[in-house]
Amino acid sequence: MSVVLDLFTVLAVGLGVFFFLAGTVALLRFPDSLSRLHGLTKADNLGLGLVVLGLIPRAASPLAALKLIVLWALVQLGSATVAQMIGGALRRREEIE
Amino acid sequence: MTLFEALDFSLAAIVLGLAARTISARRVFGAVVAYVAYGLLLAIVWVRLYAPDVALTEAAIGSGVTGVLLISASTRLGPLPAPDAPPGAALKAGAAALSALVAGIVAAAVLYLPDPAPSLAPEADAHLAETGLGNAVTAVLIAYRSFDTMLEKVVLVLAVAGVWSVAPDRFWGGAPAPLGPAAPDAALVFLARVIAPIGAVIGVQMFWVGADEPGGAFQGGAILAAMWMIVMMARLTEPPRISSGWLRLALIAGPGVFLLAGLAGPVMAGSFFAFPPGFTKPVILFIEAFMVLSIAVTLPLLVAGPPNREARR
Amino acid sequence: MNDALLAAAGITLLTVGAGLARVLSGREVDGLMAVQLLGTGGIAALLLAASATGVAGVENVALGLALLASFASVAFVNASPTRRGSDRDENR
Numbered sequence: 001m002s003v004v005l006d007l008f009t010v011l012a013v014g015l016g017v018f019f020f021l022a023g024t025v026a027l028l029r030f031p032d033s034l035s036r037l038h039g040l041t042k043a044d045n046l047g048l049g050l051v052v053l054g055l056i057p058r059a060a061s062p063l064a065a066l067k068l069i070v071l072w073a074l075v076q077l078g079s080a081t082v083a084q085m086i087g088g089a090l091r092r093r094e095e096i097e
Numbered sequence: 098m099t100l101f102e103a104l105d106f107s108l109a110a111i112v113l114g115l116a117a118r119t120i121s122a123r124r125v126f127g128a129v130v131a132y133v134a135y136g137l138l139l140a141i142v143w144v145r146l147y148a149p150d151v152a153l154t155e156a157a158i159g160s161g162v163t164g165v166l167l168i169s170a171s172t173r174l175g176p177l178p179a180p181d182a183p184p185g186a187a188l189k190a191g192a193a194a195l196s197a198l199v200a201g202i203v204a205a206a207v208l209y210l211p212d213p214a215p216s217l218a219p220e221a222d223a224h225l226a227e228t229g230l231g232n233a234v235t236a237v238l239i240a241y242r243s244f245d246t247m248l249e250k251v252v253l254v255l256a257v258a259g260v261w262s263v264a265p266d267r268f269w270g271g272a273p274a275p276l277g278p279a280a281p282d283a284a285l286v287f288l289a290r291v292i293a294p295i296g297a298v299i300g301v302q303m304f305w306v307g308a309d310e311p312g313g314a315f316q317g318g319a320i321l322a323a324m325w326m327i328v329m330m331a332r333l334t335e336p337p338r339i340s341s342g343w344l345r346l347a348l349i350a351g352p353g354v355f356l357l358a359g360l361a362g363p364v365m366a367g368s369f370f371a372f373p374p375g376f377t378k379p380v381i382l383f384i385e386a387f388m389v390l391s392i393a394v395t396l397p398l399l400v401a402g403p404p405n406r407e408a409r410r
Numbered sequence: 411m412n413d414a415l416l417a418a419a420g421i422t423l424l425t426v427g428a429g430l431a432r433v434l435s436g437r438e439v440d441g442l443m444a445v446q447l448l449g450t451g452g453i454a455a456l457l458l459a460a461s462a463t464g465v466a467g468v469e470n471v472a473l474g475l476a477l478l479a480s481f482a483s484v485a486f487v488n489a490s491p492t493r494r495g496s497d498r499d500e501n502r
Contacts (some may be wrong), residue, residue, distance in 0.1 A: 006411055013418050013458065020422050020451050024429040027447060033439055036432075040443050044450045051422075051454045055461050067469065068457065070295075071476050075450060077292055078480025082446055084284035085487040086439060100413070104420040111427045118433060126486075130441040131433050133482050134448055140471065141423065141452055144459065149467030153474045161478040165485040172489045277488055285484060296477050303470065311467025320474060323481045330488050 005057040012054030019047035044079040125171035136160025149311035150234040157319035229378030231309030250352040253395045263403045270340035270408035273401035277330040289331035296324035314385040318392025326397045336401040351391025415462035419455040426451030449479030
């Protein structure tokens with residue numbers, strides 16, 4: 001059983017790291033700010049989510065696993081707000097400075 | 098080179114690169130963004146050095162609050178005319194040489210430490226049981242060198258007084274400018290409504306577990322401060338008038354209670370700033386609770402700045 | 411397993427660190443996005459390291475970062491002068 005869980009952890013974490021890589025590539029290579037923002041939010045979302053998912057089997061207790069999930073939800077909330085605000089400002093073509 | 102060493106080198110290289118970027122950026126905004134990134138990576142460096150308390154404080158204050166402070170300062174300075182003569186090459190070279198000298202001395206001091214390096218950590222740990230705490234960092238802050246910590250909190254009050262004193266006389270007693278635009282982003286309002294209660298609970302919990310695990314008054318207070326600032330940025334509440342009684346009471350509560358506890362030391366335990374044995378942990382937590390309040394109030398006030406409107410009768 | 415998690419933490423950190431190149435080039439809002447990615451990547455790396463090494467308190471650092479990471483970014487976008495139109499009499 002623990003081998004299956006370990007495999008799950010490795011897979012999920014690996015996928016999560018891949019999404020972070022994808023997010024960085026998007027940030028560095030996409031042509032304009034709005035599309036970079038799009039790539040960034042996907043990385044935030046899925047990268048951390050998959051990492052948290054992969055770490056849940058390794059949590060010390062159900063409460064610890066819940067703490068991980070709450071952490072992810074908080075990051076989701078914050079980065080979604082930031083994405084909305086940046087997107088809105090870009091859309092209105094304001095200079096953010 | 099092992100995996101760890103490669104990681105350490107890369108981290109150090111990125112941190113140094115960010116520091117260079119912070120100094121060399123053309124515009125203040127770019128410099129502050131680089132500075133916030135620098136603070137975040139420094140927090141991870143602290144974790145790598147097995148110092149989670151410092152890491153948390155760095156992430157909260159060094160990166161978060163200071164970044165916001167710098168950006169709001171640069172926003173205020175924006176309309177002011179540029180200085181007539183930017184610093185000349187000689188001045189810049191002199192500053193660079195002096196900075197390099199200081200950095201070199203610190204680096205040499207660290208690199209040439211004897212092995213094992215002299216440290217008071219074992220003794221701090223040895224006496225931990227007497228303080229009733231489980232976290233040596235908190236013990237150092239509140240028990241072993243409590244006087245210093247109290248004075249640090251007094252410095253915070255002085256900083257707020259200094260910021261307030263910049264206001265013109267006619268504005269004294271008024272409220273600082275709002276932290277956010279008149280029509281805040283709906284997403285921000287939503288964030289403030291949801292995250293503020295959760296963040297407040299987490300901040301209090303961070304302070305409470307600081308007695309036994311990494312955490313503490315400063316970290317908890319910084320998180321509470323950040324939550325209040327988010328709420329003010331979403332215009333759900335406004336910065337209070339600086340003449341308000343509860344505000345001033347909250348500001349001085351931290352160092353005030355600390356000082357009272359210290360003064361009660363001779364009566365209760367034999368000397369200035371001594372805590373009664375067997376009762377130390379409750380006393381420490383009591384003092385820390387007021388410190389959390391003061392920090393949570395001080396940091397947003399520093400960001401809000403001096404009052405810019407008259408106090409309404 | 412622990413080594414694998416630590417390696418993942420390191421790779422994540424270096425990856426989002428590479429994204430910081432955006433702080434050097436591009437518009438300033440891109441730098442802000444790079445910092446946001448750094449924050450999230452840093453949290454992921456901290457969680458991986460916490461699970462791999464079992465050092466106390468690292469998860470708390472990640473939790474604190476989660477609360478504060480967006481706080482700075484939000485403040486930056488909020489401080490943009492064009493958005494604070496009517497409140498800009500503050501320097502008089």
